[in-house]
Amino acid sequence: MPPGTRLTIFPMSNDNKDFVFYPIGYIRSSYREQTGTPIQANLGEPETAEVRVLEQYRDGLSDLEGFSHVWLITWLDRGKPFELLTIPYRDTIKRGLFATRAPSRPNPIGISCTRLIRVEKTTGVLHLAGIDLLDFTPVLDIKPYIPAVDAFPEASSGWFMSGTNRTRADERFQPDE
Ligand SMILES: C[S@@+](CC[C@H](N)C(=O)[O-])C[C@H]1O[C@@H](n2cnc3c(N)ncnc32)[C@H](O)[C@@H]1O
Structure with a gap:
């Protein structure tokens, strides 16, 4: 993703107002294709990775170092x-897309909770442990993970609990060459 790339999202209404996302940075990871990439950031051995934040957004990294996860x-x-209806990585039968975390979606937004090792504010590099994202995936936003608001230990997990224990992606959502 070259710096300054703009993602224009077309609206459902006809008011001629597009949603426009300006990526704030991009991922550097060792993963070049979906097959073999962890299915979630906390599954498998936590590989190190980086977010490279574009220069104009780096002041926004102040105070992030106090958070262990983002x-x-x-x-x-x-x-x-x-x-x-799609067969998610951790299952063998079709499930409703919105009951899955499959990467192919009408708006392919990903949410990854990952461990923050170190923040280099001047260079805009966040060092992470655990990633499920391909190299150069555009980053739209970064938010601190706050257990007091984000964690629900009593939550139920639907079909996921009876699914498989796969930790790495296969080719099922990979585009044809
Ligand atoms: C199951 S998705 C989950 C992503 C995120 N944690 C979520 O829940 O929204 C993770 C998989 O998406 C695929 N993936 C990662 N980066 C991608 C990208 N830039 N474009 C398409 N697929 C990607 C990889 O195969 C990875 O294993």
């Missing part, structure tokens, strides 16, 4: 077209 809101830019 949410990355990303644009999963290299998926197949979505299907409303």
Whole structure:
């Protein structure tokens, strides 16, 4: 993703107002294709990765070092077209897309909660442990993970609890060459 890239999202209404996302940075990771990439940031061995934040947004990194984890809101830019009934990575039967975390979606927004090792504010580099994102995935936003508001230990997990224990992606959402 070259700096300054703009993602224009077309509106459902006809008021001629597009949603426009300006990525604030991008991911550097060792993953170049979906197959073999962790399915979630906390699954498998936590590989180190980076967010590179563009210069004009770096002042916004102040005070982030006090947080052990961050949410990355990303644009999963290299998926197949979505299907409303889809077999998620951790299952063998079709599930409603919105009951899955499949990367192919009408608006392919990803949410990854990952451990923050170090913040280099001047260079705009966030060092992370645990990532489920391909190299150069555009980052739309970064937010601190706050257990007091984000964690619900009593929450139920639907089909996920009876699914498989796969930790790495296969080719099912990978675009054809
Ligand atoms: C199951 S999704 C989950 C992403 C995020 N944690 C979420 O829940 O929204 C993670 C998978 O998306 C795929 N992926 C990662 N980066 C991508 C990108 N830029 N474009 C398309 N697919 C991507 C990889 O196969 C990875 O295993």
